[in-house]
Amino acid sequence: MKFDYVIAGGGSAGSVLAARLSEDPSVNVCLLEAGGDGKDLLIRAPAGIVALLPGRPKINNWAFETVPQPGLNGRRGYQPRGKALGGCSAINAMLYIRGHPTDYEGWAEAGCKGWSWKEVLPYFKRAEGNQRGASDLHGADGPLRVAEQQSPRALSRAFVAACGENQIRANHDFNGPEQEGAGLYQVTQFWGEKRNxxxxxxxxxxxHPAMGRKNLTVITGAQATGIMLxxxxxxxxxxRTAKGEAFAQAGREVVVSGGAFGSPQLLLLSGIGPAKELAAQNVPVAHDLPGVGKNLQDHLDFITSWKSRDTDMMGLGLRGMVNLVKHMLQWRKDGTGMIATPYAEGGAFLKSDPGLERPDxxxxxxxxxxxxxxxxxHLGYGFSCHVCALRPYSRGEVTLASADPLAAPRIDPRYLSDERDAALMLKGAKMMRNVLEAPALAKYRHKELHTTGLTGDAELMDHIRSRADTIYHPVGTCRMGTDDMAVVDPxxxxxxxxxxxxxxxxxxPTLIGGNTNAPTIxxxxxxxxxxxxxxx
Structure with missing residues (x-):
């Protein structure tokens, strides 16, 4: 089969790109996706991530693991990645966050011409169909629906109040003029229509709305195994599909869109990458490109949880099962109720030091x-809170575990390999505990599950190393730039x-200060x- 464009990977970026390119009826586009069509109920129902994210079993999820991490007391980390059309946007918490404007200024200053905040903002706005309407910073007519949460819990509003009791101001829009503060997240969720x-x-x-186009071919269950050169x-x-090996020819361009793990892996399998590493796996070198797979950055995350006697939240219990049926019926009727929850309803962007220019x-x-x-x-009910350091100094890599294209890549984030990250995580964990122990959450607190009795910094830091893991934002392994270690140009x-x-x-080039799905789109x-x- 011959096309103008062949896109390897139907995740967040691949889905957008295939749809946009095929708007031109004079070109033919082929999209290859290893997973399914991304339309099943567990994806469409936001609360379905409770079944998708753990990867047990692997439903729409690659469910990768890292190599043992010295910075995490030798543990292997878990790396869920979406395996369906839509990629990670099919299994994430739907939070719509762009990062801080200075993140993009940093990209431009590092040589990525065309990627300053002023230059990327129009693309954020073009994508966005925000329930709040259009403004200088937001779009209202884009295909990506950005909504207020359908039915946030009172508990989440109490969290925002608890932040206020810790001198963290309220913020109605994390993508507005200021990122700092606490509030409820906006989410990538249909609103005000049949699919509410x-x-x-x-x-x-x-x-999905574009798949009827005659010039767009979408092949699911098709895992890319190599780039033809x-x-x-x-x-x-x-x-490769269930029927065997196949290939798609590209008359104009091939686009690799497999994410921070899949894209470097496909390049390496094709002989594009560091020559010595390729030779070690007996992969013929087609092009020595030393930066492929390097510069891996991710948001390491630490969670603490409380049990609660309140039951107006997700939990395991008889009342929870009864409520689940009730909420499922409500969601099927009008799109509201707890099935519509992103789970991560509330959030905050904090400065570890008041003198900082931006939240860290x-x-x-x-x-x-x-x-x-x-x-x-855990049986019963409760709530949890995550804290992550937004711009880690630690750098890892993605390499080949073997030359088998169906084998998982070797993922080594090297979490906390830079001590500055450890120091900030410790400070963040203490700030988070202060919020959770504030009066506004008193009626919901019953028993803390993890950090009770840990008072010294050394004890708490060791506990962080024993439990912290990703919050699912790996980037950077095919870095944009103009230097010798860059993989792609601007x-x-x-x-x-x-x-x-x-x-x-x-x-x-660098991890943005926030969730990464909106920037990927x-x-x-x-x-x-x-x-x-x-x-x-």
Missing amino acids: GERCSAAAAYL DGKRATGVRY LQLHFIIAIVDNHGRKM QLRVHGISGLRVVDASVM MIAEKAADLMKNTVV
Whole structure:
């Protein structure tokens, strides 16, 4: 099969890009996705992430693991990644966060021309269909529906009040003029229409409405295994389905869109990457590109939980089962109720020091007990809070575990390898505890599950190392830039290989200060324009 564009990966970026490119009826686009169509009930019902995220069993989830992490007392970390059209936007908490404007100024200052805040804001706005309407900072007509939460719990509002009791001001819009403060998150969720209360994944927003186009071919259950090369030009993608091996030829460009783990893995499997590493795996070197897989950055996250006697939250108990049925019926009727919850209803962006220019910590407040990514269950009811350091200094890498294209990549985030990250995590954990112990949450607190009795810094830090893990924001492994370690240029073209781009979170030079899904969609929106304006 021959197409103009072949996109390997139907996640958040791939879904956006396939839809935007196929708006031009004169071009033919092929999208390859290893997972399913992203339309099942567990995806559409926001609360369904309780079944998707743990990866036991692996439903719409790659459920990767890291190598043992010395900074986490030798534990392996867990890395859930979406495996369906829509990618991680099909299994995430739907939080709509762009990061801080200075994050993008930093990209531009580092040589990524065209990626300053002023230059990326129009793409955020073009994507966004915000329930609050249009403004200087928001779009109202974009395909990605951005909603107020349907039925936030009183508990989440109490969290915001508890932040206020810790001199953290209220903030109605984390994507507004100021990021700092506490409030309820806006979410990528359908609002005010027939699908009210359903998850609005990138596939639901962009791709599913476009799949009737004659010039768009979407192949699910198709895992990309290699990039076809003619010398230093990409000509197509090899992939594998249940029927066997196949390939899709690209007359114009191949786009790799497998995310921070999948994109470097596919490049490496194709012989594009550090020559010595490729040789060690007996992969023939097609192009020595030393930065492939390097520069891995992620938000390490620490959670603490409280049991509660209140039952107006998600929990395991007889009343919870009765309520679950009631809320499911309500959600099917009008899209409201607890099935519409993102779980992480409340949040805050904090400064560890008042003199800082921008927040360096983020809180996610959960209306349930969350332990080990939901893989360790607790009877009863309760709430949890996450804290993460927004701009870690630690850098890791993604490499090949083997030359088998169906094997998982070797993921080594090197969490807390820089002691500055450990110091900030410790400070953030103490600030989070102060919020959770504030009077506004007194009626909900019953028993703290993890950190009771840990008073000294050394004890608390050891506890953080024994329980902290990702909050699912890996980026940077195909870094954008112009230096020798950059993988793609500011047009997202792979250095040294024509007809090949990478479009996803892996191109981020540095991690943004917040959740990464909205920025990934922005990257794809901008990439579509870059590609449409390219004369091949």
